[in-house]
Each structure stands twice: as C-alpha cells, then as structure tokens.
Amino acid sequence: YLDRYNTKFADSLNNVGIRLDAVGRYREALEATEEAVAIYRGLADIEPDRYNTKFAASLNNLGAYLWSVGRYREALKATEEAVAIYRGLADIEPDRYNTKFAASLNNLGTYLRSVGRYREALETTVEAATIRRGLADIEPGRYRPDLASSLDNLGVDLQRVGRYREALETTVEAATIRRGLADIEPDRHRPDLADSLNNVGIRLDAVGRYREALEAAEEAVAIYRGLADIEPDRHRPDLADSLNNLGIRLDAVGRYREALEATEEAVAIYRGLADIEPDRHNPDLANSLTSLGNCLEKAHDIEGALVARREALAVWKACSENDPQGYEARYRTEVARLSQQLTLLGRHDEAVTLGLHPPDSPTCRTNNA
Structure with a gap:
C-alpha cells in the first residue's frame, strides 16, 4: 500500500514539475522534481525492473531543470545517471526505449558541452543523432523534429572541435527540416527554426560566408522578435541571444x-x-x-x-x-x-x-x- 501511495505521489510531483517548467517557474519545477527523484530512487532500489523507467524519466527532467537555473554540473550528473539507466533499458527493449534514450543523450551532450568536455559531447550527440535518424526513417512525421534537434546540437559540437564544413552541412540540414515543419505548424516549430537559423549564421561565419551569415541572423531575429512580443517571458532570452549574434554578423560586414x-x-x-x-x-x-x-x-x-x-x-x-x-x-x-x-x-x-x-x-x- 505504501509503495502504491509513494508511486502516485511521485508521479504527481513529476507532473507538477513539468507544468511549472512549461510556464517558466523553473525553481519550483526543480523543487517538485527533486522530491520526485528521491521517492523514485527509493522505489527503484527495491524493485528496479518496476521503477527504473520512471526513475530515469524524473532524473532526465531534473537535469533539465537544474540546467535552467544555471546549475550545470549538477544537471550533468543527473543526466549521466538517466542515460546509464536508459542505455540498459534500450539494450533489452530498443523499440520501447530508444526514443527516451536518445532524448537523454541529446541533453547529456548539451551539458557536457557546457562544462568544456567537447569531444565527449560530440560522441554523445553523434549517438543521439544516429538513433533519431533511424527512428525518423521509419516514422518521419513523429521523429523528424527530434532528429533536427540532435542535428542542430551536432553542428555545435562539430564546430567546437574544428570540423567547420561538417558543422555547416549538419546545421543546414536541421534548419531545412525545421523550415518544412514550420511551414505546416508555425506556432509549434518557428522557435526551433529561429534557433537553427541562429546557428546557421554562426556556421556560415566560421567558413567566411559573412553576408549569408548576416541574412540567416536577420531572419532569426525577426522570428524571435515576433515570438517575444507574444510570450516575452519565454522568448526574450532567445531574442537577446539572436540580437547579440546579429551584432557580430553586422560587424563582420562593416x-x-x-x-x-x-x-x-x-x-x-x-x-x-x-x-x-x-x-x-x-x-x-x-x-x-x-x-x-x-x-x-x-x-x-x-x-x-x-x-x-x-x-x-x-x-x-x-x-x-x-x-x-x-x-x-x-x-x-x-x-x-x-x-x-x-x-x-x-x-x-x-x-x-x-x-x-x-x-x-x-x-x-x-x-x-
């Protein structure tokens, strides 16, 4: 009876964290999810086969919320633990767990990059992109957004290790996918398109194509400005980032x-x-x-x-x-x-x-x- 009660309580806390995160209340989301993780950890210690799935999901969420409040190393630690659990689950049931495994790998690559572990980030993001490309080949309507996310991150990691042309090709592929998605569902996919355009500008700049880089940066700013007018709390950080990049691109052309x-x-x-x-x-x-x-x-x-x-x-x-x-x-x-x-x-x-x-x-x- 107690296990059943604890499971439902942890489920509720996890869901509360997701809802709070969605409205930008990151610290409260973090508090709720920390409590959920503690409960799931205790349950998974006793019955791992039954509770590891929920434990890994809550750890992955915890990593995201820690990242949102700037606690990058703790985010990395939580997500490494989630990846380890999902890897074991995906080895046994890939059809069931590869989607979540790839998502946790995608997050892990971001956190490794944030602490300067660039080659490990690249290896992790390559693995995530490979899994997601396989999934998108089977169900493109469902998995192309996830593939674009991993490709976008892969472009960042390739540039970090000096592979500039590969980085550009990968990021352009991500932007192409997202532009197609935004044509169909603009409200859902325009933020991601703007993010990819921002990155395309950075990649073009890295290979000396400054005017094309400026065009991409201008389009990203235009999209983010429109989004920030509607949802300022959510999109003002993105607008600021794109404006900073636009300044660099404008400077490059005098x-x-x-x-x-x-x-x-x-x-x-x-x-x-x-x-x-x-x-x-x-x-x-x-x-x-x-x-x-x-x-x-x-x-x-x-x-x-x-x-x-x-x-x-x-x-x-x-x-x-x-x-x-x-x-x-x-x-x-x-x-x-x-x-x-x-x-x-x-x-x-x-x-x-x-x-x-x-x-x-x-x-x-x-x-x-």
Missing part, C-alpha cells in the same frame, strides 16, 4: 553602427533578465557586454568601450564567485585581456591596479549574495 544598436538592445534585455535570475543570465550578460565593448571601440568610443568591458569583468567575477570551477578561468582571462588593453592605451597604472585588485561593481549580482 556595418558598425547597426552592430552597436543590435548589441545595445541585447545588453538591455540581458540586464533585465540578470536582475531577476543572475545565476542563469549573468554569463550571457557578460558576453554581450564584451561584444558591446568591441562595438563601441569600432565606433571610436574608447571610454565607453572600457566602461562596458569593466562591467563585463565585474559580472564574470560574480559568475566566478558563484561557480569557481565553471567560470574562474574565464574571469582570469578577461582580467588579463582588459589589463592588456589598458596597457596598449598607455594607462599603465590602471592596468597594474586591475591585475592586482580587479574591481567589484554594483551591477554584479548573484543569488548567493
């Missing part, structure tokens, strides 16, 4: 003032997001501030560029204090870079002071404060 405008808009959005969820959005804010500094320098606003870079450094400091393993190296790199820039400007005392005592800033916020 349209510096337009690049500055796009990047300023990205910074403004990220600043608002980081006010609410610093752990999740501070890294993006720091990256966009670095891009802003580059744009201001191109516009011959040297002081403005230094202000942006100092603020970026302060935000990286916050990230480093909150997650030393994840961000300490990046913070130190940015200290050295800004110090070098000050030296080149002849501001040697500031460069030395920066190296010895990196500044704090009121714009730097963490959830641990």
Whole structure:
C-alpha cells in the first residue's frame, strides 16, 4: 500500500514539475522534481525492473531543470545517471526505449558541452543523432523534429572541435527540416527554426560566408522578435541571444553602427533578465557586454568601450564567485585581456591596479549574495 501511495505521489510531483517548467517557474519545477527523484530512487532500489523507467524519466527532467537555473554540473550528473539507466533499458527493449534514450543523450551532450568536455559531447550527440535518424526513417512525421534537434546540437559540437564544413552541412540540414515543419505548424516549430537559423549564421561565419551569415541572423531575429512580443517571458532570452549574434554578423560586414544598436538592445534585455535570475543570465550578460565593448571601440568610443568591458569583468567575477570551477578561468582571462588593453592605451597604472585588485561593481549580482 505504501509503495502504491509513494508511486502516485511521485508521479504527481513529476507532473507538477513539468507544468511549472512549461510556464517558466523553473525553481519550483526543480523543487517538485527533486522530491520526485528521491521517492523514485527509493522505489527503484527495491524493485528496479518496476521503477527504473520512471526513475530515469524524473532524473532526465531534473537535469533539465537544474540546467535552467544555471546549475550545470549538477544537471550533468543527473543526466549521466538517466542515460546509464536508459542505455540498459534500450539494450533489452530498443523499440520501447530508444526514443527516451536518445532524448537523454541529446541533453547529456548539451551539458557536457557546457562544462568544456567537447569531444565527449560530440560522441554523445553523434549517438543521439544516429538513433533519431533511424527512428525518423521509419516514422518521419513523429521523429523528424527530434532528429533536427540532435542535428542542430551536432553542428555545435562539430564546430567546437574544428570540423567547420561538417558543422555547416549538419546545421543546414536541421534548419531545412525545421523550415518544412514550420511551414505546416508555425506556432509549434518557428522557435526551433529561429534557433537553427541562429546557428546557421554562426556556421556560415566560421567558413567566411559573412553576408549569408548576416541574412540567416536577420531572419532569426525577426522570428524571435515576433515570438517575444507574444510570450516575452519565454522568448526574450532567445531574442537577446539572436540580437547579440546579429551584432557580430553586422560587424563582420562593416556595418558598425547597426552592430552597436543590435548589441545595445541585447545588453538591455540581458540586464533585465540578470536582475531577476543572475545565476542563469549573468554569463550571457557578460558576453554581450564584451561584444558591446568591441562595438563601441569600432565606433571610436574608447571610454565607453572600457566602461562596458569593466562591467563585463565585474559580472564574470560574480559568475566566478558563484561557480569557481565553471567560470574562474574565464574571469582570469578577461582580467588579463582588459589589463592588456589598458596597457596598449598607455594607462599603465590602471592596468597594474586591475591585475592586482580587479574591481567589484554594483551591477554584479548573484543569488548567493
């Protein structure tokens, strides 16, 4: 009787987590799912054949919610455990479990990438894409969206290891699939199409096709802007990311003032997001501030560029204090870079002071404060 009660309670908690995640209440989703995982773990310890399926599903969800709140290493750990369980299940019943196994592999690749384990991420994403391609060959209507997701991630991983042309081909395939899906069901698939277009722009830029890269970035921004007008809480982070990429693409073709405008808009959005969820959005804010500094320098606003870079450094400091393993190296790199820039400007005392005592800033916020 107790097992039956616990199972139903855990099922309810898992479902609550899914509903909360769908409306952007990530921390509450995480709390509910952590409790579900704890119950399922106890049940699976006693009867693994009966409960491992639900245990793996809840672990996979837990990884996603941990990722959503910026707890990347914990997300990786939970998802590695889910993958191990699903692998065992899929070995015995592939027809039943390959779909969920591939989904957990897809997530695992993302989390491995986020902690710099790029070759492992590539191996994992190749495995996910291979499974999903096989599924899509049998049931294209059902599995082509999943295949596109894995191909998009595979493009990221291929570029990370320097295989730029393969990365472009893979990402273009993902975008082609998603464009076809968006033509049929735009409300469902346009966000994914915009994501792929964003990535196509990055891949084209990597092989020197700058004007085509700009066209892809402009289309991505247009889609995300429309989506953010309807669902701002859901799509403003994506809009900010695409604007930041658009700024880089505009800069590459010499349209510096337009690049500055796009990047300023990205910074403004990220600043608002980081006010609410610093752990999740501070890294993006720091990256966009670095891009802003580059744009201001191109516009011959040297002081403005230094202000942006100092603020970026302060935000990286916050990230480093909150997650030393994840961000300490990046913070130190940015200290050295800004110090070098000050030296080149002849501001040697500031460069030395920066190296010895990196500044704090009121714009730097963490959830641990």
